[in-house]
Amino acid sequence: MKNLVGACMFGQSGGPTSVINSSAAGVFTEALKQGNITAVYGAEHGILGILNEKFFDMSKEDPKELELLKYTPSSALGSARYKLKDASVDDTDYKRILEVFKKYNVRYFFYNGGNDSMDTCNKISKYLQSVGYECNVIGVPKTIDNDLFGTDHCPGFASAAKYIATTIMEVDLDAKVYDFGCVCIIEAMGRNAGWLTAAAKLANHKGAGADLIYLPEVPFDIDQFVEDVKGVCAKNNNKCIAVVSEGIKDKDGRYISEGKAGANDGFGHAQLGGLAARLAAIIKENLNVKVRPIELSLMQRCGAHLASKQDVEEAFAAGAFAVKSACEGETDKMVIFERDMTGGQYKCNCVLMPLELAANTEKTVPLEWITDNGTGISDAYVDYALPLIQGDAKAPLEDGLPRFAKLKKVYAGK
Amino acid sequence: MKNLVGACMFGQSGGPTSVINSSAAGVFTEALKQGNITAVYGAEHGILGILNEKFFDMSKEDPKELELLKYTPSSALGSARYKLKDASVDDTDYKRILEVFKKYNVRYFFYNGGNDSMDTCNKISKYLQSVGYECNVIGVPKTIDNDLFGTDHCPGFASAAKYIATTIMEVDLDAKVYDFGCVCIIEAMGRNAGWLTAAAKLANHKGAGADLIYLPEVPFDIDQFVEDVKGVCAKNNNKCIAVVSEGIKDKDGRYISEGKAGANDGFGHAQLGGLAARLAAIIKENLNVKVRPIELSLMQRCGAHLASKQDVEEAFAAGAFAVKSACEGETDKMVIFERDMTGGQYKCNCVLMPLELAANTEKTVPLEWITDNGTGISDAYVDYALPLIQGDAKAPLEDGLPRFAKLKKVYAGK
Numbered sequence: 169m170k171n172l173v174g175a176c177m178f179g180q181s182g183g184p185t186s187v188i189n190s191s192a193a194g195v196f197t198e199a200l201k202q203g204n205i206t207a208v209y210g211a212e213h214g215i216l217g218i219l220n221e222k223f224f225d226m227s228k229e230d231p232k233e234l235e236l237l238k239y240t241p242s243s244a245l246g247s248a249r250y251k252l253k254d255a256s257v258d259d260t261d262y263k264r265i266l267e268v269f270k271k272y273n274v275r276y277f278f279y280n281g282g283n284d285s286m287d288t289c290n291k292i293s294k295y296l297q298s299v300g301y302e303c304n305v306i307g308v309p310k311t312i313d314n315d316l317f318g319t320d321h322c323p324g325f326a327s328a329a330k331y332i333a334t335t336i337m338e339v340d341l342d343a344k345v346y347d348f349g350c351v352c353i354i355e356a357m358g359r360n361a362g363w364l365t366a367a368a369k370l371a372n373h374k375g376a377g378a379d380l381i382y383l384p385e386v387p388f389d390i391d392q393f394v395e396d397v398k399g400v401c402a403k404n405n406n407k408c409i410a411v412v413s414e415g416i417k418d419k420d421g422r423y424i425s426e427g428k429a430g431a432n433d434g435f436g437h438a439q440l441g442g443l444a445a446r447l448a449a450i451i452k453e454n455l456n457v458k459v460r461p462i463e464l465s466l467m468q469r470c471g472a473h474l475a476s477k478q479d480v481e482e483a484f485a486a487g488a489f490a491v492k493s494a495c496e497g498e499t500d501k502m503v504i505f506e507r508d509m510t511g512g513q514y515k516c517n518c519v520l521m522p523l524e525l526a527a528n529t530e531k532t533v534p535l536e537w538i539t540d541n542g543t544g545i546s547d548a549y550v551d552y553a554l555p556l557i558q559g560d561a562k563a564p565l566e567d568g569l570p571r572f573a574k575l576k577k578v579y580a581g582k
Numbered sequence: 583m584k585n586l587v588g589a590c591m592f593g594q595s596g597g598p599t600s601v602i603n604s605s606a607a608g609v610f611t612e613a614l615k616q617g618n619i620t621a622v623y624g625a626e627h628g629i630l631g632i633l634n635e636k637f638f639d640m641s642k643e644d645p646k647e648l649e650l651l652k653y654t655p656s657s658a659l660g661s662a663r664y665k666l667k668d669a670s671v672d673d674t675d676y677k678r679i680l681e682v683f684k685k686y687n688v689r690y691f692f693y694n695g696g697n698d699s700m701d702t703c704n705k706i707s708k709y710l711q712s713v714g715y716e717c718n719v720i721g722v723p724k725t726i727d728n729d730l731f732g733t734d735h736c737p738g739f740a741s742a743a744k745y746i747a748t749t750i751m752e753v754d755l756d757a758k759v760y761d762f763g764c765v766c767i768i769e770a771m772g773r774n775a776g777w778l779t780a781a782a783k784l785a786n787h788k789g790a791g792a793d794l795i796y797l798p799e800v801p802f803d804i805d806q807f808v809e810d811v812k813g814v815c816a817k818n819n820n821k822c823i824a825v826v827s828e829g830i831k832d833k834d835g836r837y838i839s840e841g842k843a844g845a846n847d848g849f850g851h852a853q854l855g856g857l858a859a860r861l862a863a864i865i866k867e868n869l870n871v872k873v874r875p876i877e878l879s880l881m882q883r884c885g886a887h888l889a890s891k892q893d894v895e896e897a898f899a900a901g902a903f904a905v906k907s908a909c910e911g912e913t914d915k916m917v918i919f920e921r922d923m924t925g926g927q928y929k930c931n932c933v934l935m936p937l938e939l940a941a942n943t944e945k946t947v948p949l950e951w952i953t954d955n956g957t958g959i960s961d962a963y964v965d966y967a968l969p970l971i972q973g974d975a976k977a978p979l980e981d982g983l984p985r986f987a988k989l990k991k992v993y994a995g996k
Contacts, residue, residue: 184759213761242755249760333983334887341656341986342884345598346663347627352880366930374983445859465876470756473748473888476982557982568890568971569747569788572755 172302173204174275177210177218178226180243180310181281181288185324186331186472187483189244189312189573191280193237194487195308196226202495205276209580214248214281215288219264221271224576225580236573238480239563241472243574250286255295257271262295269296269303272581276304276494280487282311282322286502286526293500293523304494307502307523308486312469314363316523317529319504323483326556327475328468329367332356333557336378339462340409350404350458351397351451355444357468358413360384361532362515364468365413369545370553379408384415385532386542388424394454396543406457473570477559482516486554489518502526514555586716587618588689590905591632592656593625595695595702599738600745600886601897602724603658603987605694607651608901609722616909619690623994626646628662628695629702633678639994645971650987652894653977655886658989661708666702669709676709683710683717688996690718690908694901696736698724700916700940707914707937718908721937722900726883728777731943733918733937737897740970741889742882743781746770747971748828750785750792753876754823760830763820764872765811765865769858771882772827774798775946778882779827783959784967793822798829799946800956802838807861808868810957820871887984891973896930903932916940928969 178195180188192210199208208226211217224245225236237244268274277296279289286307309316314325336354343352356365357527362383371377379400382388393410400408416424425443444461452459486503493501501520508515537546563570572574592609594602606624613622622640625631638659640648651658669676682688691710693703700721707719707904723730728739750768757766760909770779776797785791793814796802807824814822830838839857858875866873900917922929951960977984 184756240755241752242759246761247759317703330982335881335885337984337986338655338884338886339880341654342598342880345656345661347630347660370983374981375988376986442859445856460880462879462881463877466753466756466874467749467876467881470752471749472752554981559982560979565974567788567968568744568973569784570750570751572790574789 171204171497172275172304173206174273175207175209176205176276176278177209177211177223177269177274177279178278179214179217180245180247181214181279181285182247182311183469184242184247185310185312185469186241186327187324187480188280189237189240189242190480191308191310191487192244193234193291194484195278195491196234196542198488200227202333202491204495206273207403207580209272209274210245213246215250216243216248218268219261221268221581223580224575224577227289227425228578229575233573235577236563238369238484238572239472239475239561239570240572244573250290251284259295264294265292266296266299269301274303276491277416278306278308278490278494280308280310282313283316283530286316286523291521297500302455304497304499305523306490306494306498307526308490309503312364313358313361315361315530315532316526317531318525320507321505321556323479323486325363326479327472327554328364329370330476330557331468331471332364332367332464333370335377336368336409336475337374337465338412340371340376343460344407347399348458350460351406351408351410351455353399353444353447353451353459353461354409354411355414355463356411356463357464358384359415360530362413363533365411366533366545367553368411369549370557372551377409378411379404380543381412381540381545382410382412382416382543383533384413384417385535386538387419388416389418390424390450394450397451398455401455401457412443412447427569460557463495473562475561476557477561478556480561483581485518493520585618585911586718588687589623590619590622590690590692591623591625591637591683591688592692592844593628593631593694594659594661594694595628595699596661596663596725596950597883598656598661598725599726599883600655600741600889601738601894602694603651603654603656604894604897605722605724605737606658608650608898609692609905610648612902612905614641616905618909621994623686623688623706624659627660627750628667629664630662630680631659633675635682637994638989638991642992643989647987647989650977650985652898653886653889653975653984654986655884658987664946665698666705669705673709676706678711679706680710680715683715688717692720692722692904692908694722694724696727696730697944700937701729711914717980718911719937720902720908720912720915721940723917726778727772727775729775729944729946730877730940732939734921735919735970737893737900739777740893741886742778742974743784743967744890744971745882745885745888746778746781746878747784750782750823750825750886751788751790754785754790756821756872756907758821762872763815764870764874765815765820765824766821766877767858767861767865767873768823768825769828769856769875769877770825771878772798774944776827777947779825780947780959780963781967782825783963783973787964792825793818794957795959796824796826796830797947797952798827798831799949800952801833802830803832803865804838808864811865812869815869815871826857826861828955839960877893887976889975890971891975892970894975899932907934959970
């Protein structure tokens with residue numbers, strides 16, 4: 169398919185990141201320049217915005233605000249967790265999408281998200297092909313989990329990793345400040361892949377940080393964990409920092425965090441405390457030391473004030489490359505990153521991969537990068553991750569606080 | 583007392599902040615320039631370092647590293663929570679301090695901390711006077727809690743406030759990203775004073791942030807809290823951000839967080855989950871909405887990457903002013919800040935106040951600044967706090983991560 173003329177539709181999906189809006193800025197900026205693209209739409213809440221015919225006319229936005237999107241965390245258009253059924257089972261949603269695309273002459277579709285979102289994007293692409301509706305479809309990757317198949321890394325990962333490494337360096341200084349000890353248990357995101365939790369190793373690389381790091385790639389044993397912490401405490405005046413992935417599981421594949429499910433707070437209320445709180449309680453009970461559980465929670469994925477400049481720029485480039493590629497006739501593809509180390513210098517190239525390869529395949533941390541009986545990370549990880557977290561890029565300050573993008577959000581066709 | 587010639591001793595005490603080391607840099611930089619000061623010592627772990635005769639010769643440090651101290655969080659010399667008995671009850675420690683001061687001819691003593699530390703400083707000052715040992719003693723304020731009597735504000739507060747306001751602005755965007763709702767309950771530090779928790783209002787000032795803010799100055803009622811959240815949820819598609827101080831208490835003065843004490847996690851382990859987790863469980867049970875508890879934990883006091891430039895500079899100035907004042911013969915005083923709004927422009931002046939006025943008196947948020955039946959903060963707080971959080975000041979990046987100070991820590995007299 170070449171030289172399609174029509175509108176483009178863009179949507180954001182899944183958990184937001186510090187730089188997903190930078191990809192949006194890349195898509196919008198490039199699409200508004202393309203002669204073949206007659207209108208630029210941003211779907212409200214991803215696929216739901218298409219189904220509900222609620223999307224914004226992005227040409228109405230101030231270019232200065234689109235520029236600020238690069239430094240604004242979370243998904244500015246709103247996100248969704250809506251899962252499309254297989255078209256062979258129920259094609260209601262697909263028919264509706266086709267109807268909306270026809271009505272607005274949408275000939276370019278860009279969807280920005282992780283594994284599930286690439287699955288959605290792939291299904292829509294295949295359906296449109298099957299009914300012979302010409303529309304160039306390109307997926308734009310995004311996930312702090314860094315678990316998308318085929319790409320060297322994912323936009324959003326590096327900024328979250330930088331947040332985690334910086335925060336652990338700071339917490340390390342704070343938690344070890346007294347003459348008496350303190351065990352800190354820090355919980356990072358990542359259900360099945362430990363890329364983010366491993367970022368604790370970047371802090372170690374700077375001489376501070378985690379004594380113990382546990383990824384979901386390796387079965388977690390509570391008794392061994394107590395022994396590990398005990399060992400560090402014995403050597404280091406009861407001072408220990410352990411970083412755990414929210415997704416650690418026992419040898420039977422059961423999430424360790426599930427232990428919390430039966431808990432109550434003594435008032436009959438269900439206890440929502442997370443994994444870190446649970447492990448802290450176990451350490452407190454077994455070792456009788458001061459313990460502090462820390463959950464990095466939403467902050468690790470929305471801490472745009474600590475975004476990596478490299479990540480912000482790559483996220484923008486991925487969005488712009490998706491639009492350029494589609495306008496050159498590419499479709500049914502996802503943008504991926506290739507690492508180019510020519511001359512020993514890190515460079516990131518955007519290339520395309522068939523969409524169906526990305527959908528629903530998770531990439532985990534290589535087991536050979538996990539050391540010290542599952543409590544450490546090798547320097548290979550540092551070599552991998554360090555180029556990705558370089559540079560600062562953040563919103564300008566206004567009154568000492570970040571000035572995030574303010575979109576007008578004018579609905580199209582209304 | 584004038585023209586004392588001898589060594590100076592400096593110590594850091596209590597919970598660290600993002601800028602307590604900036605005050606240390608101010609003390610060291612100024613002391614190393616003063617002709618009357620023959621040696622500059624930094625006590626390891628505050629008062630304990632004096633008692634144990636463990637302190638560093640700061641003249642051995644690289645000036646570049648002392649400069650980096652300004653951007654390095656936590657207490658670089660180590661902190662302490664050691665409480666001195668009254669000299670009238672037991673003067674053992676005081677005699678030991680006098681012995682060490684005589685041995686090293688310490689004629690200047692600077693102590694950096696909050697309420698308890700100013701009490702320690704005051705007691706030492708009075709004891710040295712009572713035994714006729716000439717030593718000029720000046721307290722340097724520090725606390726993220728901002729609760730020291732007599733000063734317009736405290737070094738450390740503004741950087742923590744800036745961290746909280748920025749983080750809430752980011753979390754606000756993240757938590758409200760879906761088509762479905764989410765109640766976020768964010769816990770900030772402050773046992774008896776709500777200055778820090780009130781920083782949520784600064785995020786509101788920028789059009790984002792907290793729907794409900796609860797300070798320890800006002801009794802907290804759990805049933806009313808549920809009603810408050812319900813009200814916001816009804817108006818706003820189940821989206822609500824509530825910020826609570828760790829120190830909120832019921833009408834009988836019992837900490838709400840104490841409810842957690844009887845808890846266990848269903849495995850027989852004591853549950854360490856904090857206040858936010860407890861309130862989240864209550865909301866979940868009563869309103870059946872998605873709830874996320876977030877504890878800002880140590881990050882709010884050590885997040886130096888988000889420090890306020892104004893705060894960093896004022897903390898440095900407080901340290902330098904303490905030394906200059908002592909060298910001019912002042913003693914038994916604490917440095918305080920006076921706000922100068924001449925010409926409508928904020929300026930901060932260092933002045934001195936008698937030490938005994940500072941010791942153990944807590945300053946809380948004026949009740950008239952607390953609005954909306956104890957769920958809001960007035961604009962008077964914004965006018966008060968906004969000038970304090972201006973500007974960025976952070977450690978230079980090295981490999982994409984902060985380059986904090988590395989001290990040699992050469993023990994004196996060894």
